[in-house]
Amino acid sequence: xxxVRYVSASRxxxxxxxxxxxxxxxxxxxxxxxVLVGPSGSGKTTALRMLAGLEPLDAGRVEIGERDVTFxxxxxxxxxxxxxxxxxxxQKTVAQNMGFALKMQGVPKDERDRRVREAARLLDLDDxxxxxxxxxxxxxxxxxxxxxxxxxxxxxxxxxxxxxSNLDAKLRVQTRSQIAELQRRLGITTVYVTxxxxxxxxxxxxxxxxxxxxxxxxxxPRELYDNPVNQFxxxxxxxxxxxLQTVPLTDGGARLAGTVLPLPAAVRTAASQAGLGxxxxxxxxxxxxxxxxxxxxxxxxxxxxxLGADALLHVRLAGDADPVVARTEGRTPPAPGxxxxxxxxxxxxxxxxxxxGARLAG
Amino acid sequence: MTVIEDLAxxxxxxVRPRGVSRRERWQRRLPLLPALIYTIVVTQIPFLVTLYYSxxxxxxxxxxxxxxxxxxxxxxxxxxPAFRSALWRSVVMTAAAVIIAMIxxxxxxxxxxxxxxxxxxxxxLLITPFLIMPAAAALVWAGPMLDxxxxxxxxxxxxxxxxxxxxxxxxxLGSVIVVMIWQWTPFMTLIVLAGLQxxxxxxxxxxxxxxxxxxxxxxxxxxPHLRPYIELGILLGSxxxxxxxxxxxxxxxxxxxxxxxxxxxxLYQQVNYAFDIGGAAATGVVTVILTIIVxxxxxxxxxxxxxxxEAV
Ligand SMILES: Nc1ncnc2c1ncn2[C@@H]1O[C@H](COP(=O)(O)OP(=O)(O)OP(=O)(O)O)[C@@H](O)[C@H]1O
Ligand SMILES: [Mg+2]
Numbered sequence: 001x002x003x004v005r006y007v008s009a010s011r012x013x014x015x016x017x018x019x020x021x022x023x024x025x026x027x028x029x030x031x032x033x034x035v036l037v038g039p040s041g042s043g044k045t046t047a048l049r050m051l052a053g054l055e056p057l058d059a060g061r062v063e064i065g066e067r068d069v070t071f072x073x074x075x076x077x078x079x080x081x082x083x084x085x086x087x088x089x090x091q092k093t094v095a096q097n098m099g100f101a102l103k104m105q106g107v108p109k110d111e112r113d114r115r116v117r118e119a120a121r122l123l124d125l126d127d128x129x130x131x132x133x134x135x136x137x138x139x140x141x142x143x144x145x146x147x148x149x150x151x152x153x154x155x156x157x158x159x160x161x162x163x164x165s166n167l168d169a170k171l172r173v174q175t176r177s178q179i180a181e182l183q184r185r186l187g188i189t190t191v192y193v194t195x196x197x198x199x200x201x202x203x204x205x206x207x208x209x210x211x212x213x214x215x216x217x218x219x220x221p222r223e224l225y226d227n228p229v230n231q232f233x234x235x236x237x238x239x240x241x242x243x244l245q246t247v248p249l250t251d252g253g254a255r256l257a258g259t260v261l262p263l264p265a266a267v268r269t270a271a272s273q274a275g276l277g278x279x280x281x282x283x284x285x286x287x288x289x290x291x292x293x294x295x296x297x298x299x300x301x302x303x304x305x306x307l308g309a310d311a312l313l314h315v316r317l318a319g320d321a322d323p324v325v326a327r328t329e330g331r332t333p334p335a336p337g338x339x340x341x342x343x344x345x346x347x348x349x350x351x352x353x354x355x356x357g358a359r360l361a362g
Numbered sequence: 363m364t365v366i367e368d369l370a371x372x373x374x375x376x377v378r379p380r381g382v383s384r385r386e387r388w389q390r391r392l393p394l395l396p397a398l399i400y401t402i403v404v405t406q407i408p409f410l411v412t413l414y415y416s417x418x419x420x421x422x423x424x425x426x427x428x429x430x431x432x433x434x435x436x437x438x439x440x441x442x443p444a445f446r447s448a449l450w451r452s453v454v455m456t457a458a459a460v461i462i463a464m465i466x467x468x469x470x471x472x473x474x475x476x477x478x479x480x481x482x483x484x485x486x487l488l489i490t491p492f493l494i495m496p497a498a499a500a501l502v503w504a505g506p507m508l509d510x511x512x513x514x515x516x517x518x519x520x521x522x523x524x525x526x527x528x529x530x531x532x533x534x535l536g537s538v539i540v541v542m543i544w545q546w547t548p549f550m551t552l553i554v555l556a557g558l559q560x561x562x563x564x565x566x567x568x569x570x571x572x573x574x575x576x577x578x579x580x581x582x583x584x585x586p587h588l589r590p591y592i593e594l595g596i597l598l599g600s601x602x603x604x605x606x607x608x609x610x611x612x613x614x615x616x617x618x619x620x621x622x623x624x625x626x627x628x629l630y631q632q633v634n635y636a637f638d639i640g641g642a643a644a645t646g647v648v649t650v651i652l653t654i655i656v657x658x659x660x661x662x663x664x665x666x667x668x669x670x671x672e673a674v
Contacts, residue, residue, distance in 0.1 A: 075573040087564035091586040101572035
């Protein structure tokens with residue numbers, strides 16, 4: 001068990017390519033479940049591989065348990081990795097796959113069998129499956145074997161690269177909670193990569209959001225949701241995504257859909273200090289409350305997506321603003337074409353710098 | 363209950379393999395017929411003729427007409443020590459050449475599988491021996507390479523106190539085998555290289571993370587992965603090398619004595635020195651049967667490699 005630290009770690013693939021991971025500073029506590037999340041190509045896999053020792057660093061260093069491992073080969077880092085395509089050994093049986101690392105450590109056969117069996121039980125892999133080859137398993141079973149191969153070792157750090165991306169939606173939800181539960185029970189420091197923000201929010205103790213190789217914010221899921229540091233994080237975290245509109249500033253607020261949205265004093269001061277004439281206002285779909293004609297934002301419903309428990313309304317607000325999405329209770333949604341109004345709490349409005357995307361005070 | 367009774371019985375769907383009428387089948391095959399006839403003419407008819415002569419007593423150097431003599435040619439084949447020693451020599455030559463070529467091939471393939479400056483050039487150079495005609499290779503080796511007085515090998519070995527060795531007289535079998543190895547190592551390298559490159563890289567990375575060193579990874583993962591490729595290379599090489607003739611004829615002429623007389627050369631001798639058409643035909647038939655046995659294994663192996671590819 002160990003803590004993990006990235007210190008200004010960078011990786012540049014091509015001579016003229018922008019860094020895939022750009023001066024990453026990240027500290028992962030002992031026993032923590034850290035999720036790296038970001039859009040495709042943001043450098044999540046690269047960051048993970050740097051920690052595994054499969055990708056050299058071009059600058060900075062990585063530490064595992066206070067020890068600088070930047071130049072330590074993967075086999076001496078005492079880590080276990082679950083690959084996106086599982087990378088099981090095709091010629092070996094499930095049991096041999098799971099016991100391979102122990103064999104390499106010179107653990108005697110009896111001990112190896114015992115630990116493989118134990119891990120198999122933990123993962124609900126029955127005994128007859130242990131003698132099969134990976135190609136005789138279903139996708140979900142392979143996923144569990146890959147997990148098993150990692151946990152048999154009792155390594156200091158688990159690394160997982162989108163281990164659920166090849167599973168169907170239902171199995172993914174189920175396995176998601178199993179992995180989180182398993183990690184809690186074993187208490188092993190885990191770095192988990194995903195592009196799925198729901199996975200990130202539900203599994204991670206803390207979540208690190210990456211974009212274009214740069215760390216945007218690292219915080220608890222709640223903190224990311226309540227206090228995104230910039231427009232990117234605000235737009236990335238939360239589903240459906242936050243509504244973001246560039247709005248002109250007026251006295252006391254921002255002008256949107258023909259009305260003036262009141263902004264907190266702190267935001268107004270920050271905006272005027274920066275000399276801004278406009279800013280990007282962000283409102284989450286769940287913070288647009290339907291208000292029978294008495295709300296301040298008026299608009300016309302374009303489309304209703306009924307999800308059962310609730311419904312998503314795509315609404316064109318008065319004026320020429322882009323459509324916004326609102327989440328409402330599912331039973332009695334308005335019909336398309338209907339005029340609706342919304343009420344918004346001033347506290348629920350996020351404000352961002354229109355150029356840099358940084359959060360304005362608040 | 364009524365509900366169930368009300369339901370109409372499901373319509374019966376007749377499931378029958380989509381049949382093709384006899385006529386249609388023949389129409390489909392018709393365009394293949396010329397090729398089939400040609401194949402029969404050039405392969406099966408000579409074989410039948412050979413089979414026919416193998417039961418005849420027929421000598422080119424006498425005026426006596428050919429006449430049926432039962433299985434006596436076959437009896438001779440199986441009782442002459444010359445045939446057995448030629449067979450044995452074929453086995454030794456083939457086995458030694460194929461196995462050593464494969465070991466070298468694996469080693470070279472592993473070296474070629476990594477990136478280094480000038481890899482393309484090195485790869486091409488390594489492959490060239492395979493592209494040279496066996497007869498040309500034999501002449502190059504017999505002359506410039508192994509000549510007792512002017513040979514390159516003796517020149518290179520001179521600093522180590524080796525002088526004027528007549529390789530083709532003193533180490534005839536070894537010399538022929540070396541040339542066979544030299545020609546076939548590139549083939550083995552190519553097959554093994556294809557195998558190496560079909561190994562998924564993430565499996566190798568998983569092995570690294572699991573704590574396996576380079577040697578353990580090779581033994582535990584790469585070698586099992588290469589197994590069908592190695593088997594294929596060995597079998598294809600064997601089929602081809604069992605028939606080696608050019609090198610033997612041009613380098614040693616089967617000698618000294620019978621030191622390098624393998625089956626094909628023995629056959630050749632029967633026809634060209636003993637004029638024994640019947641005996642040669644019987645030897646040929648036996649050789650073909652033995653080769654077919656080996657080839658059957660090879661084809662099975664082929665099937666296995668491809669099934670294996672599909673499964674991965
Ligand atoms: N081997 C490589 N050679 C060159 N460029 C690479 C290589 N691997 C990744 N990159 C580049 O580095 C950047 C980050 O890639 P990375 O695989 O880390 O993204 P990711 O966040 O894991 O994306 P995804 O969610 O699609 O897996 C991308 O722009 C990618 O094109
Ligand atoms: Mg990735």
